[in-house]
Amino acid sequence: MEQRHLSLQITGLNCAGCAGRAERALAAVPGVQTSSVNLASAKGQVDLAQDVPLSDLTDALQQAGYPAALSHLDLDIDGLSCASCVGRVEAALRRVPGVVTADVNLARESAQVSYLTGASRAADLIAASTQAGYPARLRGTEADASAEASQRKADEIKTLSRQVLIAAVLTLPVFIIEMGSHMVPAMHHWVMANIGHQTSYLIQFLLTSLVLFGPGRQFYSKGLPALWRLAPDMNALVALGTAAAYGFSVISTFAPGLLPTGTANVYYEAAAVIVVLILTGRLLEARAKGRTGAAIRKLAGLQPKTAEVISGDAVIETPVDDIAAGDLIRVRPGARFALDGEVISGSSYVDESMLSGEPVPVSKAAGARVSAGTVNGAGVLEFRVTHVGRDTALAQIIQMVEQAQGAKLPVQGLVDRITLWFVPAVMLAAVLTVLAWLLLGPAPALPLALVAGVSVLIIACPCAMGLATPTSIMVGIGRAAQLGVLFRKGDALQRLEEVQVVALDKTGTLTEGHPALTNFQAAEGFEREAVLRLIGAAEAQSEHPIAKALVAAAGKGLPKAEKVEAIPGYGLRAMVEGREVLVGAERLMQSEGIACDTFKAQADLWASEGETPFYAAINGATAALLSVADPVKPDTPAAIRALQAQGLKVAMITGDATGTAQAIAARLGIDAVRADCLPGDKVAALQDLQTQYGKLAFVGDGLNDAPALAAADVGIAIGTGTDVAIEAADVVLVSGDLRRTLDALTISRATMRNIRQNLGWAFGYNILLVPVAAGVLYPFGGPLLSPALAAGAMALSSVFVLSNALRLHRLKSGIDEGDTVQSPALPIHSPAE
Structure with missing residues (x-):
């Protein structure tokens, strides 16, 4: 059996006993032949079978309490055109030694890679993707990456617009001469009388050649190398289809004697129209893709480029990159805060809606915290900078949203397995279609076989299947961020939809957290x-x-x-x-x-x-x-009613005595109570609720809530809580408003519904129309689809998926801002709480 050797950096090793336990954990993984752990270097050496997933090793070390050190890398990938491209880039990245996970996102045109620290380098990953035919480069900071991506998308749209215009101008005469002659007898007679049969063919040949080797050249420059690598993609399908129609037409024009009598027809207009329609589809697709990342660009654009730094008696306009923690900054009325800090003097109201989703400005005075991107009200504030660069709350939110947008949901696994083989299957279907028409079709069989084969190649749309899930995730998570709901982990989007009970911590979650x-x-x-x-x-x-x-x-x-x-x-x-x-x-x-x-x-x-x-x-x-x-927080009763209106059970977990807890639950209308819970008892209480009701989301804010947040099917942290609780959670409610839990559920359900619609359309489209393109309806009097119509249908398929995903931008918050009450107070929490 072929073996491989790996070196792992291991964390948490404090003594020889730790090294021994880590070594035994590695040795216990099936497929591992030898393992050794060196305490001094904190490294593990492993010999294992080629087919052993690295995730098995990292999981074993994690469970043993000695996690492997992992590095994470974001790459921008060029040349992604369909779901097959995604699968091939992922496969190329995963073949790099030390790579644990590699997720490529077609909508973002990027990859997120996790690899064993020291086992691989960024250059190795970039080279692997580039050698697979998809040039890669490192992403910069979130703001830089967003600006670069926006500029690239603008350049792409500009280029595609120019290509579509040139291709359309060149194709229009071809379409009029050929299709006009078929549809309008008078046009046919005019062409024959004034241009001539052979001359019209030559005109079509010249114009179509300009289309194919001008704007359409990209399909050949990308598709043919993919064919040589035995990794065909969408470009390869278009290249084969247009080349077949064009090649047959060239033979009909210049060497008709090589073809059977009566079959020397031209299909220049099909090849040219295919290029125009597919380029038009890609233009619409590029514009729609540009809108999927609108939330990130909006967040990234909130931070000002400069700020007024107070230096002695002077106020100096200074670039944000030159400002350090500890600097004193003045913010004028109506200006945005450039960095995070603590107010030193002044008082004002600050609009924090762009971060928290809360429309009501927050009062700020000396000692209050302020965040980059928020907007000052009518007063002048001076604040001391506490966080800069990637450490600001705004930067962390952007990073969190980008990571969640790039995640893959469990539902994507089946799609990936299908789309990896989809293009080769379509090519095989096209070959079988041509053979079937040649053997069984009516005379003249050759042109009919050509039309059907080209239509099969062109109508298949792996793009729609590849875009169905990631575009919905990007738009849904982006919209959630605008409402003050941050999905730290993308797969929480799918798990949250399945939740049947919401368990709430009491102190700091249901209540204000202070007497x-x-x-x-x-x-x-x-x-x-x-x-x-x-x-x-x-x-x-x-x-x-x-x-x-x-x-x-x-x-x-x-x-x-x-x-x-x-x-x-x-x-x-x-x-x-x-x-x-x-x-x-x-x-x-x-x-x-x-x-x-x-x-x-x-x-x-x-x-x-x-x-x-x-x-x-x-x-x-x-x-x-x-x-x-x-x-009780003013929003608590409304939040509980809203959750129950969604068909969910609401439970409370508290350290208070049972009698007190029952009184509180009765007052708020809570369905189930688990009282007298020490911090260590909360996980057991969650498991009890899961057994009784099913999938569970836990909402908490304190240090002692971290184990429960991690153990729940979905952990939701109140953003005003502790950092430890936030780190353990899957979802964060930035504002601390419990009603945002309803927004998280609404977005989860709407996004998953949107994904199913997209997948249903993408798979249904291909399952139904590929056979129609092959001509299965022709023997029953049905149509034989023209390649031009096939190209139009294919282009519209991707546009439909993207347009459907963009509807998530219009999701409204389920919160009625007037739906708060000054609720009666609840008891002071016991020490166990």
Whole structure:
């Protein structure tokens, strides 16, 4: 058995035991003959069979806890014209030693490659693609790549427009002379009387030659080399079809005696019209492709090229590339922020809709974070730069969207396997068609066989099959980004559609994530404002979350407290303006001998509703009953109703006690509750819900949500949460608005529906029309399709697929901006939450 040797860079090795475990993990992979791991160099050496997928090795190391170091590369690929091209470039890239995955996207005309660090080089990958007939080059930064791609597409459209115009001008006389003579008898007589039979053939020959070797030359320059490599593509089909029609016509013109009597007909107009129609189709296709990347270009264009840097007393207009972290920048009213930073001075409202999808401007003052690409309102702001270049939120969003757009969904696997063999199968079908007509067709069989064979070659459309999935993914994920929904992983688009239950973390997801004063009832003889002022003063020196909520409720201008004493498990004692203030639980009042029976019923009621009641006493007398809770986000009730309206079950996972959790669930209309969950219990709770309801999406925001986000079928992170949660998720809601979950579901379902429509059209078109082009209807009185009509149908097939995908641009957000309520608060989270 043929073997190969690989060297892998392994991460996470800390000791000889680690090296041994990694070595055993590699040795356990079927097909591995020998393996060794060197702790000092952190490298593994493996001898294995040629047919062992490298993903088996990387998966084994990942499961053992010692992931192989992978490098990732984005390439721009030239010359991609159909799905067969995609399969051949992928195959060429995967043959490069060390390549783990290679995904080529026809719509983006690019490739995403993952390879073992040190096992391959970028130059090897570029060379492999170029040698396969598809020149490749490295992509630059996201903004540069977007600008380059936009310029290339503009140049391509300009070139195609010129080619279409030249080809159409040259083809029109050929079409009029030949087809006009067939359709209008008077035209035939005029041509014979004024031009002559042979002269008309010579005119058609000259003009068609100019079309084929001018604008149509690209089909031969690309298609014929592909034939020599035994890797035919769409260009090869067009080259063979037009060459057959043109060659037969040339023989009919200059050596008709070589053909059977009565068969010396010309098909110049077919060859010329095919070129015009296919070039026209490619022009429409190029314009449509240009629109599929509109979301990326729009995002990339948000960052200004310069910014006003404050240097001493001067303000200097400086290119963004020359600005470093720590620089101070001034932003005028109406201007865009060039980089991420923290506001140092000034106050204003900032429009962040281009990143979060939220239309309401956000208030910014000293200490607030600002992001590149957002728009300043009416005030002047000065901010300190914290992130530049690829580290800005805008750059990371662009990179995230591009990676997701380039991903392949599971549904694409079958398409790839079919399209790889599609062009050779069409060529075989054309040969069989010609043979069948020659053997079984009526006289004159030769021209009929030629027409049918050329029509089969021309009408087949692997382009439509190759574009069906990636164009929908690009447009769908791009539209999602505009709505503030980021798909970090493209395959989440398909998995999200299958979800049947949405499980929600409570704190920070359903709720604001911090306590707030929700109820206040003063005792007889006390006034709310006066009591709250004293309570706020007493709590001002405490770091407890409840204390912060009380200070916030009390407002500013509080007196200074003295002799502040924290009583663990009970509350707090302090002297404020000569009065003794006690704030705490009922047991604190009881321990101090202070009667609070008059508030007992109200306290029990608030507690049953999931709030946390406590008391305040002044100079030994009960002054007030208060309660604190974690407020529900205003959008939460609407989000839950919207999800349930989509036929989904909604569950809540919380560390709160069961009784409290059930009260919250009943108030919000949640279908299922898993309470008393420590962080480690959330994964088990998810598995229980999956068993009961089916595929599950989990929405969370905290550090302790990361395992659950990774374990769910689809993990959805609140963008205002922790970085760890975001990294573990498949989808990110930039704004933190829970209702964006509905947008994610809507986009997933609409995109998958669009993909199925495209695939249905692409496969149905070829399955139905290739036999019609072959002439299966002719014996039953049906038509024999002309090559020109076949070319028109083929061109329109790709345009249909692209146009259908572009409809996703019009997807509307499911959020009604007025559909928020000031909901009652929920209880403070327990330590387990």
